[in-house]
Every structure is written in C-alpha cells, then in structure tokens.
Amino acid sequence: SAVISQKPSRDICQRGTSLTIQCQVDSQVTMMFWYRQQPGQSLTLIATANQGSEATYESGFVIDKFPISRPNLTFSTLTVSNMSPEDSSIYLCSVAPGDRTYGYTFGSGTRLTVV
Amino acid sequence: SQKIEQNSEALNIQEGKTATLTCNYTNYSPAYLQWYRQDPGRGPVFLLLIRENEKEKRKERLKVTFDTTLKQSLFHITASQPADSATYLCALGNQAGTALIFGKGTTLSVSS
Numbered sequence: 001s002a003v004i005s006q007k008p009s010r011d012i013c014q015r016g017t018s019l020t021i022q023c024q025v026d027s028q029v030t031m032m033f034w035y036r037q038q039p040g041q042s043l044t045l046i047a048t049a050n051q052g053s054e055a056t057y058e059s060g061f062v063i064d065k066f067p068i069s070r071p072n073l074t075f076s077t078l079t080v081s082n083m084s085p086e087d088s089s090i091y092l093c094s095v096a097p098g099d100r101t102y103g104y105t106f107g108s109g110t111r112l113t114v115v
Numbered sequence: 116s117q118k119i120e121q122n123s124e125a126l127n128i129q130e131g132k133t134a135t136l137t138c139n140y141t142n143y144s145p146a147y148l149q150w151y152r153q154d155p156g157r158g159p160v161f162l163l164l165i166r167e168n169e170k171e172k173r174k175e176r177l178k179v180t181f182d183t184t185l186k187q188s189l190f191h192i193t194a195s196q197p198a199d200s201a202t203y204l205c206a207l208g209n210q211a212g213t214a215l216i217f218g219k220g221t222t223l224s225v226s227s
Contacts, residue, residue: 043204
C-alpha cells in the first residue's frame, strides 16, 4: 500500500493567518482526499483532489477558505486560510488503494491550533 | 442524509475478553465497509474490509460481520490485549476510489 508523508505534524497559528499542509505519496495516485477531524468527532471530508482539475468540495467547505493544489500525481497541499479558533482541528490526507481489497492510506495528520 | 453510528463512544473490557463494537448506518447502500484503528496523534490505519455480498471476514484475532438487511456491522477482537486499546472507526464506501464516510469511532480500553 502507499505511504504518505504529511507535514507539518502540528502547528499553533495566530488567527487571521494561513497554514499550508503538504502530503507527499510514494506512488502515483489518481485521487487524494482531505479530511478534518474535530475533537470527539468523525472524519469529515473536505474535498477530493484530482490531478489537473479543480478540487471537488463537500457541502460546508469552500475553495476560498480551503484552497487545494494538486500539481502532480504524488503531491497535494491544503491551505487553511484566514484562520479562526473554530478551524482548530486535525487535518488528514488520504489516498485510495489501487485494489479494492485493500483499505485507504492516511497521512499521520496535522494538528492545528488557532489562537 | 447518510448517517453512521457506532454503538458507544467508549468501551472498557478486561484483558482476554472479546470486545464487540457495533456500526449501524442509515440512508446508504455501501458496496463495502471498512474498519480502521486510530491511535492518539496518528492517522487511521486500515484493519479489515468486507463487501456487501460477504457475511463475515476474519484476520488473526479480528472478525467482522456485515448484515446489509439490518444495515449493521459487528467488529470483534478476541483475546483482547492492552495493546488493542485505541479508537476504532467504521467507514463505508460505495465505489472504488471514492471517498469514505466515517463513524465517530469507539474508544476501546483493555485493562490488564
């Protein structure tokens, strides 16, 4: 299965600023997924990122707030813009397996605290 | 709207016992269901996948059942160990390669 390197692992940011989270995959993948996990909550899908096209955002998430880049088949970034304390959460990237017999692979997560 | 419920937020059991976790869903017809383990500060790690046409899957001390009529999956850890203490997430998928939908998870604590 794929291996994902996600950076940074954690950060504390001032409100009003932006943070860019990076995910590097060790193999080419068609789609990458970005999730948010708030304390005590399930993983909520933010958007699906395909290489060469705009990301598809879920209801409640907008491109201006969470711009995503997908420059190639092994890399993606998620930016959390104009942050507020409500954005404090764990952000995770994920990729689907090439074979449906295997599960999805996740990055180790970025724990974001906005003060 | 689609909804996934995991039976309890926390489950405490004694070492050696069988832990049983429940995942129920509504307004969804998944092609497959997956279980993940998540440790604090880490991303989820895949454990087992079961398809809609399968009733049961086993892997070492783990067993998953899937009842599409009841819209329920049961996840069993037999001979549980303190190292099994973690949060376990249920996830549903429809098509290959599309995003998963997750439950909130059940935090299992196994005491020695």
